[in-house]
Amino acid sequence: MFEQHLFPAISQPVSGSIIYEHIRILFPILRSITGKGIRQTLEYVANQIQDFSIVSIPSGTPLFDWMVPDEWNVNSAKIIDTSGKIVLDLNWSTLHILQYSQPFHGTLSRKDLEEHLFTLPDYPDFIPYKTSYYTENWGFCLSENQKKKLTDLHYTVEIDATLSSGSLTYGEVLIPGISQEEFVFSIHCCHPSLANDNLSSLAIAIELIRKLQSLPQRRLSYRFLFVPGTIGSIAWLAQNTEKTKNIKNGLVLSCLGDKGSFTYKKAREDSANINTIMAKIFSDHPKARIWEFEPYGYDERQYCSPGFNLPVGCLMRSPNGTFPEYHTSADNLDFVTPCALEESLCVLLDLITITENALYPVSTSPYGEPQLGKRGLYPLSPNISKADHTKNDMPDQLCLLWVLNLADGKNSILDIAVRSKKSFRAILSAIELLQEADLLKLYSDKQQNAFSP
Known part of the structure; x- marks a missing residue:
């Protein structure tokens, strides 16, 4: 066995303001699990890094127990009162449309319209993020205070949307090292204007990739997957099953831009090396939390499904569902901070330093x-x-x-x-x-x- 040399500790390559700028640019895009918005987002990533590939899988393709859904695109969506005034418009917020809403054109009573309106009564100023990916429906998301202003007896609804044969799209980059052993990072990129739950991890991943690609040499190989949630990771696993044998560690990244303390959710097997690595990193972060694995949350549950049982955990700050802003319009550009983004990238650079020095x-x-x-x-x-x-x-x-x-x-x-x-x-x-x-x-x-x- 040949003698090895230390891999030097990686220093911080960028400020949080540079990471934040990616979020600012991508925030207005209406993303979903398929369609123009996610392709536009992936094209932006492709322009930021080298060797990024965008993969399209046709609608109807079987993926284990799933199938690639029809592609969804929406051109406009609005509610109009009896005076002809627009009282709700998709142009005001990408969250206003129920994700995967069916097209609809017609006039209906206020009572019938209410069945298709989604609000958060406990947070009357927040617009919720709601989806109907696999159930036929149409609808709007709005704040409770906006809903209270809808007092006409009838309203006209115009949803110009299409659900038709197309494709599911994801992005991928493999940064090769001396070894074929891989560390996989998975980032969901299907949410509309949500800065923390979606864009924070995507923006950080861009800068982490840039840093890794700038290194003269790496011991390990690093694979980054930019996928629509759930269906995207299942799609990658279904089409790349043979490649999973090289994955020795992995992390799903999400919610890394808020001011909360770090949280790490363990991989399925308690003995997984990624669990030991993250526990060591968090020993320098007194407020950090380590959660046991559970089959709920982000795409770690797909990578940790029993047929694969990959050593993939999940790194977050405030975990999904634990903060009021989660999946609402309050998860905006003011909710994430350059300081938190920079600190999150530093944790990932410590992770790379540890994995590269597995000696x-x-x-x-x-x-x-x-x-x-x-x-x-x-x-x-x-x-x-x-x-x-x-x-x-x-x-x-x-x-x-x-x-x-x-x-x-x-x-x-x-x-x-x-x-x-x-x-x-x-x-x-x-x-x-x-x-x-x-x-x-x-x-x-x-x-x-x-x-x-």
Whole structure:
């Protein structure tokens, strides 16, 4: 087995304001699980990164127990009162139309219209996001206060929409590494104007891809999937079943732009490596939460379905359904912040640093503790670290001793960081110093008999 070298810790590449700008540009688009809006969104992503492919699957294609639905597009939707005044218009908000609404043209009573109006009485100023993907219906979403103003006895409804044979579209990029082992990131991109639940993870993923593509070399391969929720991940799995054997870790990304504390929902198998990685990262975030897996939420439940059982968790800030703004018009450009977006990207960069350094240290002086003083490593001077290291990167004397003691070829760098309760980057810095002193070698696999004669 060839000796390996450390992968340097990744620094922050962009400010949160750059991430936020992607959200601002994409926010007005009317997206759904199919149609012009999701294609427009994917085309934007394709213009931001290299080697991005857009895949279309025809309507009616079987996908395990599912089928690609007809494509939905809507040109206009409005409600008009008896005086001819438009009282609700899709142009005012992309949330005003019930997703996958059937076309409808006609005049009906206020009572009959009400059966097709969706509001949130507990939040009278919020417009809800509602869908009818697999049930035929038509309707409008509006605030409770808007609904109260509809006092005429009759209204005219005009919904110019089409449901016809077309395609389901998703985007994908594979960033190859030395190894064919993959880390998969999955991002749903089917929601209309929702800044946190949808666009925050999409915007962060763009910048994470840019960073990974700019690196001169990567150990692992990274696959990013931009898919419509549920049906999109099922479609990718159905058409790429053979590729799933290379997936060794994965994350679904969502709701990463609000001010809430981080939340990680575990992969299905408690022993999954991604669970250990995220627990270590969150040890530096005291308010972060770790949730057990449950078969509800985002697309992690598709990747973790029993036939695949992939090691895919879900990274969020405020989890879906736990904040009033969720799936409403209040999830707007004011709800996400550049600071939160930047912090979320930093967590993902820490994740990449850990996965790229999935290495096993072996001491070159394992019999007794090596003499550090003659190598200038005892006592360890605070000035020995590189000038661009942060405080959390700085190793202390105990970091060196932990690394040397656990460098038996059976403990990974992550194992050492977890057991020592030191930051991963501090352990990396300690390993770098010990390598420079010829006290360590690194290998990509466990060395069960590292010290055998």
